[in-house]
Amino acid sequence: MASAVLAPELYLNRELAWVDFNQRVLAQALDGRTPLLEQAKFSAIFSNNLDEFFMVRVASLKSQVEAGITSLSIDGLTPLQQLQAIQAKLRPVLEQQQQHYRGELKPKLAEYGVYVLDYPQLNAGQREWLNNHFRTAIFPVLTPLAVDPAHPFPFISNLSLNIAALIRDPETGEQQFARVKVPQKNLPRFIKLPLELAQQETPALYSAVPLEQVVAFNLALLFPGMTIEGHYFFRVTRDADLELRELEADDLMIALQEGLRKRRMGGEVVRLEVADEMPQDVVDLLMEGMAVEAEDLYRINGPLGLDDLFALTGVPLPQFKDSPQLARIAAPLARAQKALLADGSIKPEEFESVFDVLKRGDVLLHHPYDLFSSSVEEFIGQAADDPDVLAIKMTLYRVSKDSKVISSLITAAENGKQVMALVELKARFDEENNIQWARQLENAGVHVVYGVIGLKTHTKVTLVLRREKDELRSYVHVGTGNYNSKTSRLYTDVGLLSARPELGQDLVELFNYLTGFSKQQSFRKLLVAPVTLRAGMEALIQREIEHAKAGAEGHIIVKMNSLVDPRIIALLYEASRAGVQIELIIRGVCSLRPGLEGHSSNISVISIIGRFLEHSRIFWFGNGGNPEAFIGSADWMGRNLDRRVEAVTPVEDPELRSSLEKLLHTYLADNRGAWDMQADGQFLQRLCNENENNSQLELMENWNAVQGQCL
CATH class of the missing domain: 3.30.1840.10 (Polyphosphate kinase middle domain)
Structure with a gap:
C-alpha cells in the first residue's frame, strides 16, 4: 500500500485549485462562442x-x-x-x-x-x-x-x-x-x-x-x-x-x-x-x-x-441564450406516469406502476436529460399513494422551495404510512430552508431526524417498503444529486432505481445506523462512509494495481467534483507507476498532478465546464476485462470519506454498466467544454478546428433521440 502522504511537491493546493476552477467558469463568459x-x-x-x-x-x-x-x-x-x-x-x-x-x-x-x-x-x-x-x-x-x-x-x-x-x-x-x-x-x-x-x-x-x-x-x-x-x-x-x-x-x-x-x-x-x-x-x-x-x-x-x-x-x-433543454421521460418509465394516465395519453390497460417496472430490472437515470419529475418524483409520489406501501425513508440535503418530494412525504404520512426523513440541518447555506422543511414535515406526522452526531449526512438515498403477497419488498433510489427539482434541471446527476433485495437490506440497515444507535460495520453491496467507503475504494484501486502487475490491463475512469484526499492520490500515483491507465474527469478541485515522470505519467485529468454543472460521481474499474461501475454521493475528499455519511452503489446490470462506460467516454472525447490539466496544475482548454464534440449537447441529442416522450 502507498504511503498516506507523499512529498509536498506532488500535491497541488486545494484553495488555489479552486480559484483555477472558478477561472474556468469565468472563461465561459469570456469565450466568444x-x-x-x-x-x-x-x-x-x-x-x-x-x-x-x-x-x-x-x-x-x-x-x-x-x-x-x-x-x-x-x-x-x-x-x-x-x-x-x-x-x-x-x-x-x-x-x-x-x-x-x-x-x-x-x-x-x-x-x-x-x-x-x-x-x-x-x-x-x-x-x-x-x-x-x-x-x-x-x-x-x-x-x-x-x-x-x-x-x-x-x-x-x-x-x-x-x-x-x-x-x-x-x-x-x-x-x-x-x-x-x-x-x-x-x-x-x-x-x-x-x-x-x-x-x-x-x-x-x-x-x-x-x-x-x-x-x-x-x-x-x-x-x-x-x-x-x-x-x-x-x-x-x-x-x-x-x-x-x-x-x-x-x-x-x-x-x-x-x-x-x-x-x-x-x-x-x-x-x-x-x-x-x-x-x-x-x-x-x-x-x-x-x-x-x-x-x-x-x-x-x-x-x-x-x-x-x-x-x-x-x-x-x-x-x-442556450437552446431550450428538452428532457424526456426515461424510456423504461414511459408507461409508468400517472399524469399521462389521467390525461388519457395512455390507456388504463397500458399503465404500469414504477414498482412493476423495477420488478423487471434496474433503471439508470441521467438528469437533466431524464426528467426528475417523471422518475424520482414519480417514484416517491406513487409510493405515497400506493395502499400497499408501508414505509418511506429518505435523506434530504438540499431541497427546492416548491418541493414535490416534500409534498409526497406529507401525503404519505397523511395516508397512514410510516415516513422517516433525515433532514441535514447543516447543509451549508441551506440551513434555514431545511429548518422550515423539518418543521413542516414534523407537523404533518413525518418522523424527522437530524443525522448522526459528528457527521454530516450527505448521501442521497430513498427506501420504499411495500407489502406484496405475504412479504415485504424493498425499492430503492441511490443517486449522486439532491432531491431538488430546481438543481435537477441545472446539474448533471445519475441515479439508480432498483428492487434488488440486497440493496434494500443495505438501506434498511443504513437507516437504522442513521436513526438509532446501530454501529453497522459492513454492508452487502453499498460502500458507506465513514464505515466502508474509503477501504472499499482503496481496495478497488489496489485490485487494478495487482492486475497491472500480473500483466493484465489495469484501467480506472472516475468522474467527480473534487479530488483532494492525499491517501487516495498517493495510491493513484502507485497505480500509475504500476502501469494502470487512469482517466480522471474532475470538474473542480484536483490536488493530484498528472503527467509527472515517475509518478503520474499514466494519469490524465480533464475538467468539463458547460451549460450544466457537472455533478455526477461515477467510478469505473476495468478489473481485468470484467469491469465494475459504481455511482454515489461522494467525492474523493477527506470530508466525504471520513466525516460524512455517504453511499455509493454498484451498477450491476451489464447494459446499464455499459451505458455508464459509454457516458464516461463521451465526456473524455469532449473538445468544447473540456480542459486538460497540466503537471503544474494549469488547465489548457481543448480547441477543435473542425469536428466539435460537445458532450452535453451530444447527450441532449442522444437522450432525446432514443424512445421516450420528450416534454
Missing part, C-alpha cells in the same frame, strides 16, 4: 462562487492566521502563504471580468437593444422618470448614517452594497462622511426604464440603470441643504461559516437558528471591495472603521457584485 446572455450568466456564477469562497474558505484561512496556526497544507504552504497566493491569483482575474463587462458584454448587448445605462447617459425624459421613481419607491426605505464623534462607524452587513458619501456643510465649510446602504433585498439591482423613453439608434428591448446609481445621483434628497461632493461604492464580505458544537437534535435546531441570525450580520470582514476611483482617505476611513487589513482590500474598476447579472438572463432575446 458562448451566447451573450449566457456570458452574463457565467460572469454572475463566477461572482457568486467567489462570494461563497471568501465567506467560507478565505474566512477559515484568516481564522487560522489569527490563531497563530502555521501548520502546512499537503502542498507545503502555511495559511498566510495560501492567503497571499489567493490574492495574487485573483486580482488579475477580477480585472478580466470587469474588462469583459465594460468592453464586450455591455457594448454587444447594446447592439441588439439591451441597454445597461449609467446614470449620466440618461436623456432628460429618462432622468425625470427615474427621479420620480426614486422619490416614490426608493427614497422612503433609505437610512443615511453619518459618521462623526457623535455617530460611531456603522455596522456594514455581509454582502451589502453601500455608498460612501462625502458631504459639505455650506455654512461651516465642514466636510462629513455618511454611509447609505443600497436596499437590495426587496428591490431589483437593475431598475427598468420605460422603453418609450429610449432614444438610442437601436430600438430598445430592455433599458435599465443600476440601483446604486439611482440612489447615488439622488443623494441631495437625503441631505437637503448640504453639498454632495462625491459618492463612492463599496461592498463587504464577512465570515459566514457556522461553527456548531455537537448537540442533541433539539438543541441543534436552536443553535442553527442562532447561528443563522449571526450569519445574516456576518462575522469578521474578509474582503472589502471599493470602486477604483474612491479616494485613498475614504478607503482609509472604511478600513479603519471595519478593521480591514490591506491585503483584504480589492479595488474594482466597474460595478460591484456582478452576481446580479443573473437578472439579464430574463431579457427576451432567445437567440442569445
